[in-house]
Structures are given as structure tokens and as C-alpha cells.
Amino acid sequence: MAATRRILDFLAQTPNDGPCLVVDLDVVRDNYEAFAHALPDSRIFYAVKANPAPEVLSLLASLGSSFDTASVAEIEMALAAGATPDRVSFGNTIKKERDIARAHALGISLFAIDCVEEAEKVARAAPGARVFCRVLTDGEGAEWPLSRKFGCTPALAVDVLRASRALGLDAYGVSFHVGSQQCDLSAWDRALSDAANVFQTLAAEGIVLRMVNMGGGFPTRYLRDVPQAEAYGRAIFSALRKHFGNQIPETIIEPGRGMVGNAGVIRSEVVLVSRKSSDDPVRWVYLDIGKFGGLAETMDEAIRYPIVTPRDGDATEPCVLAGPTCDSADVLYEKAPYPLPITLSVGDEVLIEGTGAYTTTYSAVAFNGFPPLRSYAI
Amino acid sequence: MAATRRILDFLAQTPNDGPCLVVDLDVVRDNYEAFAHALPDSRIFYAVKANPAPEVLSLLASLGSSFDTASVAEIEMALAAGATPDRVSFGNTIKKERDIARAHALGISLFAIDCVEEAEKVARAAPGARVFCRVLTDGEGAEWPLSRKFGCTPALAVDVLRASRALGLDAYGVSFHVGSQQCDLSAWDRALSDAANVFQTLAAEGIVLRMVNMGGGFPTRYLRDVPQAEAYGRAIFSALRKHFGNQIPETIIEPGRGMVGNAGVIRSEVVLVSRKSSDDPVRWVYLDIGKFGGLAETMDEAIRYPIVTPRDGDATEPCVLAGPTCDSADVLYEKAPYPLPITLSVGDEVLIEGTGAYTTTYSAVAFNGFPPLRSYAI
Numbered sequence: 120m121a122a123t124r125r126i127l128d129f130l131a132q133t134p135n136d137g138p139c140l141v142v143d144l145d146v147v148r149d150n151y152e153a154f155a156h157a158l159p160d161s162r163i164f165y166a167v168k169a170n171p172a173p174e175v176l177s178l179l180a181s182l183g184s185s186f187d188t189a190s191v192a193e194i195e196m197a198l199a200a201g202a203t204p205d206r207v208s209f210g211n212t213i214k215k216e217r218d219i220a221r222a223h224a225l226g227i228s229l230f231a232i233d234c235v236e237e238a239e240k241v242a243r244a245a246p247g248a249r250v251f252c253r254v255l256t257d258g259e260g261a262e263w264p265l266s267r268k269f270g271c272t273p274a275l276a277v278d279v280l281r282a283s284r285a286l287g288l289d290a291y292g293v294s295f296h297v298g299s300q301q302c303d304l305s306a307w308d309r310a311l312s313d314a315a316n317v318f319q320t321l322a323a324e325g326i327v328l329r330m331v332n333m334g335g336g337f338p339t340r341y342l343r344d345v346p347q348a349e350a351y352g353r354a355i356f357s358a359l360r361k362h363f364g365n366q367i368p369e370t371i372i373e374p375g376r377g378m379v380g381n382a383g384v385i386r387s388e389v390v391l392v393s394r395k396s397s398d399d400p401v402r403w404v405y406l407d408i409g410k411f412g413g414l415a416e417t418m419d420e421a422i423r424y425p426i427v428t429p430r431d432g433d434a435t436e437p438c439v440l441a442g443p444t445c446d447s448a449d450v451l452y453e454k455a456p457y458p459l460p461i462t463l464s465v466g467d468e469v470l471i472e473g474t475g476a477y478t479t480t481y482s483a484v485a486f487n488g489f490p491p492l493r494s495y496a497i
Numbered sequence: 498m499a500a501t502r503r504i505l506d507f508l509a510q511t512p513n514d515g516p517c518l519v520v521d522l523d524v525v526r527d528n529y530e531a532f533a534h535a536l537p538d539s540r541i542f543y544a545v546k547a548n549p550a551p552e553v554l555s556l557l558a559s560l561g562s563s564f565d566t567a568s569v570a571e572i573e574m575a576l577a578a579g580a581t582p583d584r585v586s587f588g589n590t591i592k593k594e595r596d597i598a599r600a601h602a603l604g605i606s607l608f609a610i611d612c613v614e615e616a617e618k619v620a621r622a623a624p625g626a627r628v629f630c631r632v633l634t635d636g637e638g639a640e641w642p643l644s645r646k647f648g649c650t651p652a653l654a655v656d657v658l659r660a661s662r663a664l665g666l667d668a669y670g671v672s673f674h675v676g677s678q679q680c681d682l683s684a685w686d687r688a689l690s691d692a693a694n695v696f697q698t699l700a701a702e703g704i705v706l707r708m709v710n711m712g713g714g715f716p717t718r719y720l721r722d723v724p725q726a727e728a729y730g731r732a733i734f735s736a737l738r739k740h741f742g743n744q745i746p747e748t749i750i751e752p753g754r755g756m757v758g759n760a761g762v763i764r765s766e767v768v769l770v771s772r773k774s775s776d777d778p779v780r781w782v783y784l785d786i787g788k789f790g791g792l793a794e795t796m797d798e799a800i801r802y803p804i805v806t807p808r809d810g811d812a813t814e815p816c817v818l819a820g821p822t823c824d825s826a827d828v829l830y831e832k833a834p835y836p837l838p839i840t841l842s843v844g845d846e847v848l849i850e851g852t853g854a855y856t857t858t859y860s861a862v863a864f865n866g867f868p869p870l871r872s873y874a875i
Contacts, residue, residue, distance in 0.1 A: 167866070275775055443591050488549065
């Protein structure tokens with residue numbers, strides 16, 4: 120998670136012209152290999168939305184990864200990076216019918232759904248395609264909030280897949296997502312139990328599903344240690360055995376944060392350090408990046424990034440950390456102030472670690488006139 | 498606030514190729530004139546961050562508006578629109594010293610500050626410039642959260658302005674912001690009382706401030722009626738009389754939302770309508786725009802936009818409203834579900850009203866591969 124030597128060397132040679140993200144492709148490669156090793160029987164579909172940098176996609180394509188995409192634009196990026204259409208899934212359960220048709224025209228034949236209405240769109244726009252139905256999970260144990268936005272109950276999933284078959288689609292399997300930055304290994308066990316129930320119910324009707332898409336959720340290390348890929352692999356394999364016996368289906372995983380989160384570091388600059396009154400116990404530290412410049416996942420203070428400063432080792436005091444825009448909501452950490460060196464000063468460069476995922480593309484196009492987050496892959 | 502005839506005609510002629518914002522410049526002109534009429538003795542500094550569309554800036558420049566800017570890029574936009582440098586304020590209290598120098602080189606001589614450290618930067622990079630110190634307000638009565646991010650206590654403001662004078666700056670005045678979408682007219686009274694105290698304390702030391710920047714906060718009409726510009730004008734004028742007697746200083750207002758909010762309408766499309774289980778009492782309605790596509794102000798369900806559908810008049814039921822991305826946080830209204838027609842269907846076009854402010858520039862540059870919000874000014 121810490122900045123690698125390669126990142127530090129690159130930054131030393133790169134003039135500071137506003138905040139930037141640097142991703143070390145060697146770390147992405149290591150992460151891919153750790154996933155492939157931990158779950159040797161699962162196909163890896165990298166979640167493009169986590170970081171769609173062309174260099175990241177090309178590297179993963181060359182390593183053999185498949186790709187989970189959220190839009191036609193992401194499908195095109197995956198194909199441009201060298202993936203063949205059979206290695207691309209249209210994993211968004213919310214798709215315009217004309218986008219399904221465009222994906223179908225590009226050769227994509229694997230689609231996520233979570234209701235009969237979506238199955239009907241796929242049946243019209245991509246006849247005969249394989250579909251998997253997403254099942255709701257409780258998201259317990261995840262750090263980034265998981266709403267009920269995607270998926271349906273297991274009972275409804277049975278109806279959706281049965282209807283899909285009737286619509287001429289290939290009822291291929293079930294997917295779930297245990298919640299992003301999921302550190303509770305038993306979350307996969309609960310979800311796989313639900314998935315197995317859907318398999319069994321439909322098998323009794325003669326509809327044989329073949330695939331479980333176990334989604335993402337694999338965490339990256341921010342401030343606390345997280346289980347390693349091997350631990351996830353063991354927990355998942357034993358849950359598969361438990362719920363599917365000796366008829367384990369094809370499986371897919373969709374790491375995003377776990378693939379690129381720890382590969383990236385953002386360099387930022389302290390713009391201002393101040394207090395609100397002469398006896399204010401809390402200092403305010405303002406950076407040149409904030410909630411609208413790429414750190415959207417600090418929303419509700421959900422993700423707490425490690426921050427390295429040139430003054431580390433000096434005594435610290437709790438600070439409110441905020442971004443540079445004229446928006447009062449652009450505050451990163453306030454409810455739980457962030458301890459930073461008392462000596463931290465205007466102009467100091469800080470490194471925000473673990474920022475390889477869910478930063479660049481979240482950044483606002485021009486809020487307050489600030490340009491989107493610049494990104495380098497090395 | 499409702500879509501004007503001109504907007505409806507424009508949309509009827511414009512093919513639907515994803516969500517778009519249309520701003521009616523006639524409404525912006527009406528808003529400008531209402532502010533100018535309601536507060537004839539105040540200079541209007543339009544808050545560029547609310548909507549920096551070149552057509553909006555050019556219109557306002559031609560009407561005589563000045564501009565409140567948050568960055569060098571916004572300063573350049575205001576100048577490009579025809580404003581002279583004396584009509585531009587660098588209103589962000591968080592500025593890099595090199596950006597202050599760039600602003601100074603562009604002829605800008607009016608800067609916001611809220612601490613001695615920022616005054617020192619301005620003194621070095623823009624010697625002799627006019628500065629105003631922002632004072633904290635409680636933000637009570639505002640709909641968009643106002644944190645303590647900007648401003649200092651009135652007592653510290655006295656120190657900051659005194660120090661500014663000692664640094665060779667022109668200690669010009671005091672600013673405050675009562676909180677965005679502020680519907681409580683007495684909020685200006687409380688803030689003006691604080692401002693007057695700063696004036697009096699410094700006057701006793703021979704430092705004569707000349708300006709009060711009363712900020713923005715003027716609301717636009719979303720779902721509830723809001724006081725009209727004239728009501729604000731009367732309340733503000735009577736508070737100025739009360740606290741400054743017959744020595745009312747120069748005043749500035751910085752409307753943003755109040756200038757453009759009701760001038761814009763977003764056209765969006767229903768992508769999916771579904772339920773999470775067969776007996777789910779709540780429907781989920783998914784649009785092709787969400788929290789990361791321009792509707793960031795639905796964060797914590799703060800701003801509740803009026804939504805017009807082609808099925809209005811039919812019976813309604815409460816819906817969870819969500820955006821199109823694969824992000825579980827991309828939900829607009831869930832805690833307080835939104836009543837929408839039961840007949841609302843996939844493919845229906847809806848109009849999201851009152852979206853002229855704080856939408857386009859908030860939109861993510863490419864989250865999930867979706868392009869930023871398209872915008873037209875007519």
C-alpha cells in the first residue's frame with residue numbers, strides 16, 4: 120500500500136502542477152497473480168470502473184484477465200485494451216435497451232440482470248445471450264455502503280431466471296456482491312448459501328444453472344490490516360464445497376479495489392493550515408484535492424486513506440482535513456479528525472496512499488474550475 | 498422553476514442522446530434584474546461555480562454583473578466573458594500562493610481571506626490588494642449543509658484584518674455566507690450584526706472598513722415556495738439600517754443558485770423500474786443520471802428536485818430513485834421515497850427542474866464510463 124520506490128522516483132522527477140495519481144503497474148500485476156493463485160478455478164473479471172486507465176486494462180488483458188463493465192464506453196475500453204468479447208461481461212443491472220443492443224453488436228454475450236423487466240430488454244436486444252441474476256446480500260461487514268440498489272431476493276431471482284429461459288435467454292447463473300472493502304470472510308459463505316438455493320430450486324424444474332459470479336468486495340489495505348487474497352481464496356473455496364458439494368459450478372470474481380487500490384498514490388499539496396478562532400483546539404488543513412477532485416469515497420468519512428507527510432515523526436494533533444473548493448461539503452474528515460504533524464505547513468507535499476481505485480473517474484469535470492485528477496500509470 | 502416554453506421547444510427538437518441540462522438565458526436575465534431591483538445599492542458578484550457556462554457568464558457580464566470566482570480558471574472564464582478585472586473577486590479563502598500571483602498578474606485586486614496565514618500569502622503575491630475577511634455564521638435555516646470550513650470567529654476576523662493592514666494590504670471589509678438555499682430571512686440580520694461589530698472594533702483603532710460582502714444563499718424554488726428577491730432585499734436593507742445606522746457601507750451579494758437554479762431543466766430517461774421482491778411495497782426507479790452524473794446535491798438527500806413525468810396526473814406510489822452507475826451509493830432519494838406515477842415506465846423522459854445550478858460541473862469526468870452532463874444554454 121505504501122508508495123513504491125518506482126512511484127517515489129517518478130514523483131521526484133515530475134514537477135508538481137496540481138494533484139496527481141500515480142499507479143505502479145507492477146503492483147497491479149502482483150495483485151492479479153495473487154488472485155489467480157488464491158482462486159485458481161475462478162475466472163477473474165476486473166471491475167473496469169475501479170480504474171479504467173488504458174495501461175491498467177492492457178496489462179490485465181495481457182495477463183489473461185476478463186473484464187466486468189458498467190457501460191458501452193467501458194466495453195469499448197476493454198476491447199481496445201485487447202480483450203476479446205467473450206472476456207467481457209456487461210455487469211450493470213441497469214442498462215438502456217439501446218446500450219444492450221450496442222453491446223450485442225460488439226459481440227458481448229454475458230449480461231447481469233436483477234428483474235424480469237431487464238431480462239425482457241436483453242431478450243429483445245441480445246437474443247439468446249447468457250444472463251446471470253444478481254441476488255441481494257446484507258452487505259454486513261463492508262466499509263463502503265452497500266444499498267439495496269442492485270439485486271433481488273433469492274426467491275425473485277428464481278422467477279427472473281425462469282422467465283429468462285422462457286424469453287429464449289441462456290439462464291446462466293447467479294451473482295452477488297458482499298459489499299466493497301469487505302473484511303468479513305463469512306460474508307461469502309452466507310451469499311453462496313443463497314446462490315446454492317437458487318441453483319437447487321431451478322434444477323428441480325430442469326433449469327440447470329452453471330455459473331456463480333461472486334463479485335468483488337476484496338479489500339485493499341487503508342489504515343487497518345485486511346485479510347490477504349489467500350485467506351479469501353480458502354474461505355470461498357470451503358464455502359463453495361459446503362454449499363455445492365462436488366458439483367461446484369464455474370465461478371467468476373470481479374475484483375476492482377482489491378486489484379488496483381494499493382497500486383496507486385495521490386500526491387497533493389497543503390494549501391492552507393488555519394484555526395477558526397485563536398483558541399480553537401482543532402486545526403484545519405486544506406489540501407489541493409478533496410471530495411470533488413477524486414476523493415469521493417470520503418463521503419460520510421467511509422474510506423479513511425493513509426496520509427504520509429514530510430513531517431512524519433513530529434508530534435501530531437487532530438486536524439479537520441478539507442478540500443480546496445468553495446463548497447462547504449468538501450470536507451474529508453471532520454467527525455473523526457485526522458492526526459497530522461503539528462509542524463505540517465503550507466506548501467508541504469503529502470502522499471495519499473491506497474488511492475489506485477475509485478478516484479480518477481469520480482473526480483468532477485470542472486467543479487470550481489479545478490481540472491479533473493491527472494493520472495499516470497508507470 | 499418549471500420548464501419554460503423555450504426549453505420545452507428546444508428539447509422537442511433535440512434528439513435524446515443521454516441526459517442533458519438546458520438553461521433558459523431569459524430566466525437568468527430576469528433573476529439578475531430581480532436582484533438588481535431588490536438590492537439597488539449592492540453590487541452583484543455572480544458565483545461562477547454555480548454554472549460557468551460561457552453563455553451565462555457573457556449574458557451576466559453584459560448586464561453589468563461582477564463575478565465571484567473560486568480558482569484561476571474561473572477568473573479566466575469571467576474575463577473571457579467580458580468582465581474587467583475590477584469586476585472579479587477571488588472569493589475562495591483557500592488559495593495557493595502561486596494562484597494568487599497568477600490572479601494578481603491578471604489584474605485581480607480583491608481577495609477573500611479567513612486567517613492570518615492567507616493574508617500573508619496575499620501580501621506576498623498581490624501586494625496592496627484589497628482583502629475581506631470571512632466570518633463564520635451558524636448556517637441555521639439553510640438546506641445545503643454549511644460546515645465551519647470557511648470563515649473565522651468575529652474576534653479572530655478583527656485580528657486578521659488588523660494583521661492585513663500591517664502587512665500592507667487594504668483591509669477592505671467583512672464577508673459572510675448564511676448557508677445555501679437559505680429561507681430564513683433573519684439569518685442576514687444575525688450575520689450583519691457580527692459584521693457591524695467587526696467594523697466598530699476596528700474603527701476604534703483607526704482601521705475603517707468599507708465593504709460588507711453578504712455572500713449568497715438566496716434560494717431557488719425546488720418543491721417548496723421560497724421568499725422572493727424583494728423580500729430578501731427588504732430584510733437585508735432593514736438589517737443594514739439597524740446595525741450600521743446611517744453609515745451603511747458598500748455591499749456586495751454573491752448569488753449563484755438564486756441566479757441560475759430555476760433557469761435550468763435536466764432531461765433524463767427512465768432506464769429501469771423494478772421491485773426487489775415480488776411483494777416489495779417500494780418500487781425502484783432508475784434514471785440515466787444520478788449522484789455522479791450531476792445530481793451531487795442529492796447527497797444526504799439535501800436538495801429535493803421537482804420531477805415532471807409524462808404520466809403526471811396518474812396515481813402515484815413512493816419510489817426509491819437511483820442513478821445508472823454500478824455504485825451502491827448512487828441513490829438519489831431513499832430515506833424519503835419520491836412519489837411517482839405507478840404508470841411510469843422504462844423509456845419515459847422526465848424533467849428534473851431547478852437544476853441550473855451546481856449540476857454540470859459537479860458531474861464526474863467518466864465514472865462508470867458515463868460522459869459528463871451535456872449542457873445547452875438557449
